[in-house]
Every structure is written in C-alpha cells, then in structure tokens.
Amino acid sequence: MKKDTITKPGKNRFDIKNCKTTMNAVVTTGSGGYEKLDYRCVPIPEPGPNEVLLQVLAAGINNTEINTRLGWYSSRVTTGTESLTMEEKEKQNAEKQGDGGWNEATPFPFIQGTDCCGRVISVPAGYDKTLVGSRVLVRPCMRINGWDSLENIWMASDFDGAFAQFVKVPVTEIFPVACDWSNAELGTIPCAYGTAENMLHRTGVAKGEHVLIAGASGGVGSAAVQLAKRRGAVVTAIAGKAKLEKVKTLGADKLIARGDDIVDILGENAVDVVVDNVAGDCFGKMLKVLKRGGRFVSSGAIAGPLVALDMRDLYLKDLKLTGCTAWDEPVFPNLISYIEKNEIKPLLAKTFPLKEIVAAQKEFIHKKHVGKFVLIP
Numbered sequence: 001m002k003k004d005t006i007t008k009p010g011k012n013r014f015d016i017k018n019c020k021t022t023m024n025a026v027v028t029t030g031s032g033g034y035e036k037l038d039y040r041c042v043p044i045p046e047p048g049p050n051e052v053l054l055q056v057l058a059a060g061i062n063n064t065e066i067n068t069r070l071g072w073y074s075s076r077v078t079t080g081t082e083s084l085t086m087e088e089k090e091k092q093n094a095e096k097q098g099d100g101g102w103n104e105a106t107p108f109p110f111i112q113g114t115d116c117c118g119r120v121i122s123v124p125a126g127y128d129k130t131l132v133g134s135r136v137l138v139r140p141c142m143r144i145n146g147w148d149s150l151e152n153i154w155m156a157s158d159f160d161g162a163f164a165q166f167v168k169v170p171v172t173e174i175f176p177v178a179c180d181w182s183n184a185e186l187g188t189i190p191c192a193y194g195t196a197e198n199m200l201h202r203t204g205v206a207k208g209e210h211v212l213i214a215g216a217s218g219g220v221g222s223a224a225v226q227l228a229k230r231r232g233a234v235v236t237a238i239a240g241k242a243k244l245e246k247v248k249t250l251g252a253d254k255l256i257a258r259g260d261d262i263v264d265i266l267g268e269n270a271v272d273v274v275v276d277n278v279a280g281d282c283f284g285k286m287l288k289v290l291k292r293g294g295r296f297v298s299s300g301a302i303a304g305p306l307v308a309l310d311m312r313d314l315y316l317k318d319l320k321l322t323g324c325t326a327w328d329e330p331v332f333p334n335l336i337s338y339i340e341k342n343e344i345k346p347l348l349a350k351t352f353p354l355k356e357i358v359a360a361q362k363e364f365i366h367k368k369h370v371g372k373f374v375l376i377p
Contacts, residue, residue, distance in 0.1 A: 025164030031071040045168040058187030059162035060115030113162030117186035185346035188372035192219035207232030209272040217243040283307035347371030
C-alpha cells in the first residue's frame with residue numbers, strides 16, 4: 001500500500017487565515033440527471049462552535065449519492081437501481097422527483113460526498129488543539145439524539161458533504177487513524193465498511209456461523225465478506241461470474257454466481273445469517289436458505305425495493321428480519337481499530353479527480369468494478 005505523507009501536529013500546518021476564501025466543489029442542484037452536478041467555486045464553510053474544518057483528501061463514491069440525486073428514495077420509485085439503462089434511469093428518476101423519501105426533503109442545492117478522509121485544519125475552542133494536522137475519517141451516520149434513539153442524520157444527505165476541497169463536521173464525528181494506507185484507500189472505508197460492520201454487529205455474527213452475503217463484489221458486500229471472516233464466520237458470497245475470483249481473494253469460503261439458484265446450491269435451512277443489500281426477486285429464496293431462528297439483515301435494495309414475503313417462512317421458522325440505517329456506537333471505533341491492527345484491507349478500484357465526477361458516476365453505475373471508486377479534490 002502506498003504511504004502518504006501525513007501532516008503532523010505542529011509541522012507544516014495549513015493556515016486557513018492565509019488561504020483564499022473559496023474552494024472547488026460539486027454542488028448537486030436538484031433531483032435529476034448528470035446536469036444537476038455542478039462543479040463550481042463556492043465559499044469555504046465556516047465551522048460553528050462544535051465543528052471542525054477539514055481539508056478533504058479523498059472522497060469515496062457510493063450508491064447513496066446517486067440514489068439521492070435521482071430521487072430513488074422516493075416511495076414513488078419501485079424499480080431497482082440496476083434494472084434500467086443509465087439513460088432510462090436518469091430520465092425516469094428525474095421525472096419522479098418530489099419527496100426525498102429518506103429522512104426529510106433533500107436539502108438541494110447541497111454538496112454530496114458521504115465518505116471523507118480529511119486533514120484537520122481547525123478545531124473549536126475548548127477542544128484538543130493537537131488534532132490540527134491529523135489525518136482522520138469522518139463517521140457519516142450521526143445519532144443526533146444520543147445512542148438510545150435511532151434518529152440519525154447523514155453527511156451528504158442531510159447537510160453538505162465531502163465532494164469539495166473542504167468540509168465542516170461535528171468534532172465528535174472525526175476519528176484520527178494511524179496507518180500507512182493512502183488517502184484514497186482510507187476514502188473507501190466510511191460508508192461501505194461502516195454499513196457492513198453495523199449489519200454484522202446488529203445481528204451478532206459469531207465465530208463458526210454460516211453467513212450468506214449477496215452483492216459481494218460491491219462496496220458494502222466486499223466489506224461484509226472481510227468483516228464476517230474477521231469474526232470467524234464461514235462466508236458464502238454471491239457475485240457476478242466475472243467478479244468471483246476477486247471476491248475469493250477477500251476470503252470467501254464458497255462462491256455462487258449471481259443468477260444461480262441459491263436454494264438448489266445450498267439447500268433450505270443452510271445458513272445462520274443472510275446479509276442482503278440486493279433484495280428484488282431473490283428475497284424469498286434468501287429466507288428459504290435460512291435456518292430456524294436465522295437472521296436476515298439489510299441496508300439496501302439495489303435489485304428492487306418491493307419484494308414478495310411468504311409470511312409462513314417468517315413465522316414458522318422464527319426468523320428475525322433486521323433493517324439497518326442508524327449505526328450503533330461501537331461500529332466506527334471498531335473500524336478504526338481494525339485498520340490500525342491490519343485486520344482488514346481496502347478495496348480501491350479506481351480514483352478520479354473531483355471535477356470528473358460525471359465520468360466517475362457513469363462508470364460506477366455499470367458495476368464492472370470490484371470495490372470502491374474514490375474522488376480526489
């Protein structure tokens with residue numbers, strides 16, 4: 001892994017007072033197609049009393065940024081994110097704009113970018129000044145009413161994110177990380193690995209359990225493979241045929257090509273946990289392969305949000321179905337420790353300059369890659 005030069009506290013600090021007052025950013029101006037991504041000059045954000053200012057070093061690309069721009073979270077959209085050609089998808093979703101569908105109305109115009117590897121430029125009064133210059137990851141899912149409430153907000157969905165040269169975030173949401181990973185490699189981590197770790201944590205995946213992971217070549221899926229293996233689980237991974245060998249290198253014990261019949265291959269009552277961000281037509285079979293008392297967990301539905309549920313599978317097998325959006329408290333600190341202990345590895349597919357975001361998203365949506373695309377401001 002390439003080692004980046006990390007600015008140490010007290011050395012070569014970025015002096016925001018002597019900096020220009022504007023920055024380059026991608027502003028998403030509304031629901032619609034690529035024409036809604038406007039690369040422009042905007043003011044550098046001014047942090048509030050409990051916020052830090054970060055220089056963005058790398059920002060990963062996720063499905064959620066594209067889905068938010070397209071209005072896919074609206075209840076009026078019933079198709080999956082992979083079911084249409086890009087041109088059809090852009091046109092259809094632009095025509096269906098309306099409610100934001102996730103938390104509240106999407107705050108257009110705003111800056112997207114859920115993943116952020118950054119360098120601390122300034123900290124608020126009363127906080128540790130030695131943080132200045134540190135390389136950090138931002139926890140994008142923030143539990144606004146404390147850990148006893150599931151209410152949450154997300155950077156780049158509810159307020160400005162990391163598709164910019166600078167971003168401001170609450171001081172409680174930054175995590176210094178000591179490792180020799182490159183900035184781009186760290187930029188692959190927050191959303192995908194946090195989502196995957198949250199699902200495994202919430203369902204209590206334990207050593208020796210058999211975990212079936214759908215969409216195992218994507219950002220969340222590939223993270224889930226590594227994180228489940230780290231817990232000592234036996235992993236069966238589902239991915240496109242062309243990507244199976246790459247997924248195998250992540251530690252998967254058994255591979256299934258997307259489109260193959262998982263019930264025929266695994267049999268009914270075969271796995272303890274299903275991690276499924278795909279949904280769509282295969283949902284029913286995912287429940288068939290679960291053992292009695294098995295757990296199904298999801299944080300996405302890229303093959304389609306509307307599924308057929310046979311209630312007899314649910315209640316006769318005593319299954320537990322878990323939805324995961326709000327991250328639990330241990331999730332992000334866990335990830336930082338895994339990185340620093342070299343217990344996981346980044347899966348960086350490609351980097352793009354920030355100004356080439358349209359090209360990056362066009363390539364991203366075709367799903368030919370394994371791992372994550374990252375933008376460099």
